[in-house]
Structures are given as C-alpha cells and as structure tokens.
Amino acid sequence: MNRRQISSPTRSRDKVLQSLYESEVGGAALKELIKNRPKEKDNIFFQTHLHGVLKSLKDLDKILDMSMDRSLSQLDPIERNILRMSLFELMNNKINDVIVINEAIRLSKKFGSSEGYKFVNAILDKLIKGGLKRN
Numbered sequence: 001m002n003r004r005q006i007s008s009p010t011r012s013r014d015k016v017l018q019s020l021y022e023s024e025v026g027g028a029a030l031k032e033l034i035k036n037r038p039k040e041k042d043n044i045f046f047q048t049h050l051h052g053v054l055k056s057l058k059d060l061d062k063i064l065d066m067s068m069d070r071s072l073s074q075l076d077p078i079e080r081n082i083l084r085m086s087l088f089e090l091m092n093n094k095i096n097d098v099i100v101i102n103e104a105i106r107l108s109k110k111f112g113s114s115e116g117y118k119f120v121n122a123i124l125d126k127l128i129k130g131g132l133k134r135n
Contacts, residue, residue, distance in 0.1 A: 007073075008047055010103065012045040013085065018052055020081040032055055053088045060084045067127055075119075078112040082120055090124070090132055097128050 019033045026053055028036070032048065040046040053060065065072050072080055086104040091097060101124050108117035 006046065007040070007043040010106075012040075013103055013107060014041055014110070015046055015128070016029055016045075016049045016053070017081055017111060020053060020085065020110075021077055023054065026079050037084050049085060049088065052092060055114050056088055057084065063127070063132075064123070065085060065121050067123055067130070076113055076116060078115045079108060080121055082112065083123055086120070086124055087127065089131075090128065091134050093094065095111070099121050101125065101128075108132055 015037060019028075019037065022028045022036070023030075023033055030051070034041070034047075037046070041133045061072055061084070064087060075083075082104050085107075086100050089100050090097065093100075101121060104120050104124055108120045112120070
C-alpha cells in the first residue's frame with residue numbers, strides 16, 4: 001500500500017501546519033521542510049497544500065489582513081498559519097466550508113492557544129459569509 005492511500009487529509013493538515021510553523025519560526029526553506037518529512041514525499045495532499053500556501057503567502061496574508069481588526073503579525077504563529085492554510089483550502093479546493101472550519105478549529109484546539117479556535121472560527125466565518133472568491 002502506498003502512502004497516498006494511507007495518508008488521511010486530517011493527518012496531512014497536521015503535518016502541513018507543523019511545517020508552516022517550522023518555516024515561519026525556524027526559517028526553514030521548502031526543500032528543508034520536505035527533507036524533514038520524508039514520509040510525506042508521496043503524499044499529494046501534503047505536497048499540494050504546503051507548496052500552495054507558501055507560494056500564495058502574500059496573497060493569503062493580504063486577504064487575512066483585510067478581514068481582521070488586528071495585524072496578522074500580532075497573531076500567534078499557530079493561528080496565523082491555520083488561517084493561511086484554511087484560506088488556501090477554501091480558495092482552491094472543492095471541500096465543504098464546514099469541513100474546512102471544523103478542521104481549523106480542531107487544529108487550533110490541538111496546537112494553538114486555549115481560546116485561539118474562537119478567533120480562527122470567527123475570521124473564517126467572516127470570509128465565507130463575505131463571498132470569498134474561489135478558483
């Protein structure tokens with residue numbers, strides 16, 4: 001059985017978030033991030049999301065900055081990267097909005113601050129209700 005068949009989107013999201021955090025906080029480049037996760041080499045979900053978020057970072061941050069009452073730089077790096085990843089997913093996948101929000105909340109509760117999930121939920125809800133443009 002290859003990794004594509006056994007890697008769930010939920011576990012892949014965990015690994016993408018961890019890699020985005022590693023990139024932002026530790027300054028790791030994309031090649032280093034991939035090298036640090038050799039088991040994800042054949043995981044299309046992981047590869048697509050990690051590459052996509054990093055490639056779209058400026059655009060994602062611009063949209064998020066316009067949707068919040070505080071600067072993106074003031075957010076905890078975990079919540080900031082959950083929002084980036086979720087926004088990327090909302091804009092580029094045909095996954096139901098509810099699933100994206102539920103996964104963002106799950107990630108926030110698992111890795112973020114104790115109340116961070118409320119903020120993540122509110123911002124994603126605002127973006128969706130505001131008519132987020134999708135590809």
